Amino acid sequence: MSSEGDYTNFKYSNDCLKLINNTFKKFLDVDSINYQIELKRSLEKIGLFFDLDRIYIYYFSKDPTFMQIECQWNNENIRSKREIEEEEVVYTLPWLIREIKNSDFIAINSIEELPAEAVFETEVFLSEGIKSSLIVPLKSKSKLIGFIGFESLSKHITWQEEQINILIDISKAFLHTKLRISKEKLYESTLDGQLILLNNSESQIWALSNVTSYATVNEAHAKFFGKKKRELEYQDLYDIFDIETANKLSENNWELFEKNELAEKELEIKNYKGEIRLLKIKSKPYRDEEGNIKYLICTAEDITEQRKAEMELYKAKEQAEAANIAKSQFLANMSHEIRTPMNGIFGFLELLQSTNLSLEQKEFIREAKAASEVLLHIINDILDFSKIEARKLTMENIEFNLRNTIEDAVSLLAPKAAEKGVEIYTMIKPGVPEEVVGDPARLSQILNNLISNAVKFTECGEISITADCLGEENGIAMLDFQVNDTGIGICKEHINTIFQSFSQGDASTTRKYGGTGLGLAISNELVKMMGGEIHVESILGEGSTFKFNVRLKVTKKSLKQKFAFEKLDGVNILIVDGNTNNREIVSSYLQGTGFKAFEAKDGTSAITTILKNANTENKINIAIINYKMSDMNGYELATTLRTIPFAKNIKLILLTSVTQKGEAKVAKEYGFSSYLCKPVRRDDLLSCIAMTLGLKKENEEEHEAITKHIVKEVNKSLKPRILLVEDNEMNRKIVISMLKSRNMDCDIAVDGSEALKAVSEKDYDVVFMDCQMPVMDGYECTSKIRLIEEAKKHTTIIAMTANAMDGDLEKCIESGMDEYISKPINFDTMFKMIEANIKECNEVTDYNNIIENNINYFVENTGLKKEDAKEILEEYIKYLPDLLEDINNAIDNSNFHKLEELVHELKGSSGNLRIISIYELAIKLEEAVLKQEMDECIRFFGKIKDLLC
Ligand code: ADP
Secondary structure, eight states: OOOTTTTTTGGGOHHHHHHHHHHHHHHHTOOTTTHHHHHHHHHHHHHHHHTOSEEEEEEEOSSTTEEEEEEEEEOTTSOOSOSSOOOEEGGGSHHHHHHHHHSSOEEESSGGGSOTTOHHHHHHHHHHTOOEEEEEEEEETTEEEEEEEEEESSSOOOOOHHHHHHHHHHHHHHHHHHHHHHHHHHHHHHHHHHHHHHHHOSSEEEEEEETTEEEEEOHHHHHHTTOOHHHHTTOBHHHHSOHHHHHHHHHHHHHHHHHOSSEEEEEEEEOTTSOEEEEEEEEEEEEOTTSOEEEEEEEEEEOHHHHHHHHHHHHHHHHHHHHHHHHHHHHHHHHHHHHHHHHHHHHHHHHHHTSOOOHHHHHHHHHHHHHHHHHHHHHHHHHHHHHHHTTOOOOOOEEEEHHHHHHHHHHHHHHHHHHTTOEEEEEEOTTOOSEEEEOHHHHHHHHHHHHHHHHHTOSSSEEEEEEEEEEEETTEEEEEEEEEEOSSOOOHHHHTTTTSTTOOSOHHHHHHHOOOSOHHHHHHHHHHHTTOOEEEEEETTTEEEEEEEEEEEEOGGGGSOOOSSOOOOSOEEEEEOSOHHHHHHHHHHTTTSSOEEEEESSHHHHHHHHHHTTTSTTOOOEEEEESOOSSSOHHHHHHHHHHSGGGTTOEEEEEESOOOTTHHHHHHHTTEEEEEESSOOHHHHHHHHHHHTTOOOTTOOOOOSHHHHHHHHHHHTSOOOEEEEOSOHHHHHHHHHHHHHTTOOEEEESSHHHHHHHHHHSOOSEEEEESSOSSSOHHHHHHHHHHHHTTTOOOEEEEEEOOOSTTHHHHHHHHTOOEEEESSOOHHHHHHHHHHHOOTTHHHHTTHHHHHHHHHHHHHHHOOOHHHHHHHHHHHHHHHHHHHHHHHHHHHTTOHHHHHHHHHHHHHHHHHTTOHHHHHHHHHHHHHHHTTOHHHHHHHHHHHHHHHO
């Protein structure tokens, strides 16, 4: 062991400097592969030079609580610091680590110098036999990353400043090299990573230095052409590929270079197998400092399979669409084909019914008609369902009267309910808008489905239909409908499936009640299309409530409530009905009219109410009496009231569920001014009250309940000019016969061209136009008629078609038709349409027979010459139509004063001219007018009109 102070000369030792110089010259330049060997060599040289026993270098791991020896050297006969170089925990040397963090070195000359707190370190000194130690921290940017230990085990060293400084410098050199090598390793591994990515990528990547030369390529690109990377890199395309491929590639490269920016292109090119593949190439220029393209970097994906799949998908989609079109066309044809014979069946059954038949035969026809109706219903359901499936069902967006739509739907089924003795009523709550925009036909369909189910499944009790408005936002009303019945109800197991197609209650229900199980599925879809939801609540054996809501746009017209008369105060109305709901409905319909409503549940309490209020401001003026009551019927109550002086003058209105022929007459005999059928419509109710009070003003729009059908009778005698355009002989026969049954006839055209001729020669009130016809179809014919007419006139043309597919209505309207009636024809609708289109001038034509029938009698009675008599009679028939028209208007307006004047005039003139038939009826009419008996007035006026036709 050498003595202390041996190193004092190091500072100036040339040998020392030489050693350091030689050692580090080589070491500092070392590469990563030789780093460990050179490092060890350097440690050895340093150790031997400084006469040390061990040198070791620790570096901290990524996780700084661990460290590991990077390199160690030990002198001969000295144990290495660590047998195995593995990660060690840092906290085994806590004092040392703390110290080196804050100092440039720690020099320990002997174990005694270690402070008391360096417990672990002292233990290391003892266990390893360390005599002296110099620890130099290794710091990168002031962060401790490791340390070097210089140790002596054989002798004590008193560390000198110069020696320490030299070892610190040497440590720095080690640190520097370590950092450089780490950086290089990192760089290499990054490069390696990129190469891995590049060469293992499925995408092809390459860089072009010009249009025909590659710079570099990845494996995938080289492999595509069956080549090695180096066969392509820095090569000219024409040296690598056949001329065709080289041409294709250079042409493609040219276009990409031309773009001079990001570009995308598809290229069909042969791969090494000779298969033509489709590549989707994306290119991006890589520029030098001047902005010139240095390389064009390209990537490519092979999209051959993807494109094939897309093409197949496209083809499949086209085929599916074609199949869908074919399907809807098939549906249209089928519907046409089925409806045409159905039209025949319906029409002829109806005609047959009006012939002389035995009771049994009548019953057979009734059954046949009922069966046909069911069949038509099923066909319609299946058709609708198919349309929904094919997504061919669209919603109309037209203005309609919501109240009428609801009430019409209820009225349609009211007779069936009445037949079963089931009470049916409608409650349209205040706040429900009158005029809305939407699809009235589809809304009716939903209501019809629900109400007809309610009627079908209810044997006793009642059915109520309620409409309410839940709110309005941005002009859209949320409307809530409920159809409530007291029928058989639905069991829990079935309640969740009834909105599914073809789903019915249990099998016994199906057998007993029939049906397709489609109605609710269709309703469900329709409700959804109207922006709402449908659901049901039901208790088996007690009844069901179907609720649905829809969103409908409210029109401006809806905002003002329209009544048939001005608001009226001081009129008190008593509603007599055993059913609370009915009383409530009637009473709610009177709200806002100014009328005061009183309610009584039966005849006795009605009489009590009348008497109690007799001499007060609540004196009852009108009593609306339900026919059926618990203590007496409506007629009995009316009879009783007529015997009570206070009640004698109360106007009576009868409410009844059944309308039979002659009902009006009987009601009249019992003293009722009018009668109303249940379920009551608000407007009918108000018009009826207005008429009863004699409130109708001239030129007011009509809503009469009673008068309306009688006025219709009057109109029946008019001769409308109708043109029927129909190629099918059977259909023609039916329509002609139906018209004949109402004393009407029509001209016939068998195709569009005949119709065109007919319309240009004669004025028609209405033209019923079939759509599908040979030679010229209905659409073309209508367009031509509209062209001829220009703005000068407008003939009403009504489409008659068996096509029930979506878009038919639009097609009709587009071609210029006014309305649409679908086959099988509902003749009631047809007659309504005719009636609505009869022009007034009709009446003149038929009056000439008056002259013929009466001239002889006139001449005989007056002694006038025949020519003079004829002249006078001609004058008469010239003014007669106007007079009759005025009388008609006065009846419509219940204007008895005017009526008296006009009828007196008719009586006078017909009497003067000895037209006895008219004269006698005019006398009776005048009597009725004086008695203000409107029913009678209408009856006699009708008779007069009948005479004139
Ligand atoms: P269907 O043509 O069979 O009436 P729907 O779809 O209209 O078809 O109704 C499906 C089933 O739902 C019916 O068969 C019946 O079992 C049940 N259902 C519908 N409405 C009612 C109701 N108001 N009361 C009891 N059951 C009903």
